[in-house]
Amino acid sequence: PLVTSKEMFKKAYKGGYAIGAFNVNNMEIIQGIVEAGKEENAPLILQVSAGARKYAQPVYLKKLVEAAVEYSGLPIVLHLDHGDSFEICKACVDDGFTSVMIDGSKYPFEENIALTKKVVDYAHSKGVVVEAELGRLSGIEDAVSVSERDAAFTDPDEAVEFVERTGVDSLAIAIGTSHGAYKFKGEPRLDFERLEKISSMLPNFPLVLHGASSVPQEFVEICNKYGGQIPGAKGVPEDMLRKAAEMGVCKINIDTDLRLAMTASIRKYLAENPSHFDPRQYLGPGREAIKQMVIHKMRDVLGCSGKA
Numbered sequence: 305p306l307v308t309s310k311e312m313f314k315k316a317y318k319g320g321y322a323i324g325a326f327n328v329n330n331m332e333i334i335q336g337i338v339e340a341g342k343e344e345n346a347p348l349i350l351q352v353s354a355g356a357r358k359y360a361q362p363v364y365l366k367k368l369v370e371a372a373v374e375y376s377g378l379p380i381v382l383h384l385d386h387g388d389s390f391e392i393c394k395a396c397v398d399d400g401f402t403s404v405m406i407d408g409s410k411y412p413f414e415e416n417i418a419l420t421k422k423v424v425d426y427a428h429s430k431g432v433v434v435e436a437e438l439g440r441l442s443g444i445e446d447a448v449s450v451s452e453r454d455a456a457f458t459d460p461d462e463a464v465e466f467v468e469r470t471g472v473d474s475l476a477i478a479i480g481t482s483h484g485a486y487k488f489k490g491e492p493r494l495d496f497e498r499l500e501k502i503s504s505m506l507p508n509f510p511l512v513l514h515g516a517s518s519v520p521q522e523f524v525e526i527c528n529k530y531g532g533q534i535p536g537a538k539g540v541p542e543d544m545l546r547k548a549a550e551m552g553v554c555k556i557n558i559d560t561d562l563r564l565a566m567t568a569s570i571r572k573y574l575a576e577n578p579s580h581f582d583p584r585q586y587l588g589p590g591r592e593a594i595k596q597m598v599i600h601k602m603r604d605v606l607g608c609s610g611k612a
């Protein structure tokens with residue numbers, strides 16, 4: 305059924321595992337993710353960005369997710385990723401989303417609180433849960449000074465006050481991750497001391513990790529072999545994600561790895577089959593690559609297999 309993330313986060317927190325939150329933009333991406341969830345019997349968060357709503361038109365994504373629920377019978381959350389205004393959050397709540405993110409992380413603390421509280425009040429009145437963000441995801445230089453880190457990463461004391469004053473259901477924190485395929489300037493590092501502090505000060509409260517793709521080198525190499533140019537692409541090592549899942553992180557956002565899996569597969573197919581031009585012939589393998597990648601994530605990284 306279409307559900308909020310309330311129950312699945314409670315179970316994930318207690319069980320020391322995380323739920324995968326996968327960005328969806330079209331039918332094949334959704335199908336690949338849902339097939340993986342079916343095979344693994346895993347709960348799913350299918351998340352839609354503003355960009356996805358513009359690309360596909362909201363009604364297509366809504367109906368595709370409804371189809372996924374009907375086809376799979378899995379507990380599925382329909383989540384707005386990085387909502388940037390009360391208006392888009394309200395529109396999604398009114399359109400049947402079961403969870404929305406309001407990303408006020410670029411505003412000063414008090415403004416982020418005010419905006420988030422406004423979304424929480426509306427969403428909760430409709431039975432919808434809310435994710436917010438505190439701290440700035442940024443590919444900041446590893447060598448950066450401690451004070452700059454403190455300025456960007458989530459402050460544990462602020463996190464406690466933020467949660468108390470907004471009533472938000474989950475919180476995206478900044479501990480060193482960043483969006484996209486080029487994370488970390490030097491060696492991959494997450495601020496686990498900070499995570500430990502935040503989760504100990506917010507017991508039983510679900511934390512969210514954005515920018516959590518691992519950027520498997522296998523896909524990078526295939527892309528680059530068949531005409532792509534993504535040198536130096538790097539992500540979050542999977543063992544760090546497993547560790548985060550045991551430390552209060554209940555939702556792990558994955559989009560870049562979906563893009564790389566599909567793109568590598570399609571580049572390879574088209575290079576090896578120059579005479580083919582039926583979109584099903586390359587979108588199908590792209591879908592399959594997503595399925596296999598998501599199965600791996602559920603089984604070996606998130607730990608949510610068998611938890612539906």
Ligand SMILES: O=C(COP(=O)(O)O)N(O)CCCCOP(=O)(O)O
Pocket residue numbers: 327353354355356385386482483484485513514515516517518557558559560561
């Ligand atoms: O945290 C993440 C994903 O992080 P990742 O890049 O490590 O996968 N996300 O929140 C996904 C962001 C997706 C942005 O989508 P548009 O291009 O449509 O704006």
Ligand SMILES: [Ca+2]
Pocket residue numbers: 407409410437440441
């Ligand atoms: Ca942000």
Ligand code: NA
Pocket residue numbers: 351384385386405435557
């Ligand atoms: Na989100």
Ligand SMILES: [Zn+2]
Pocket residue numbers: 386483514515557
């Ligand atoms: Zn994000």
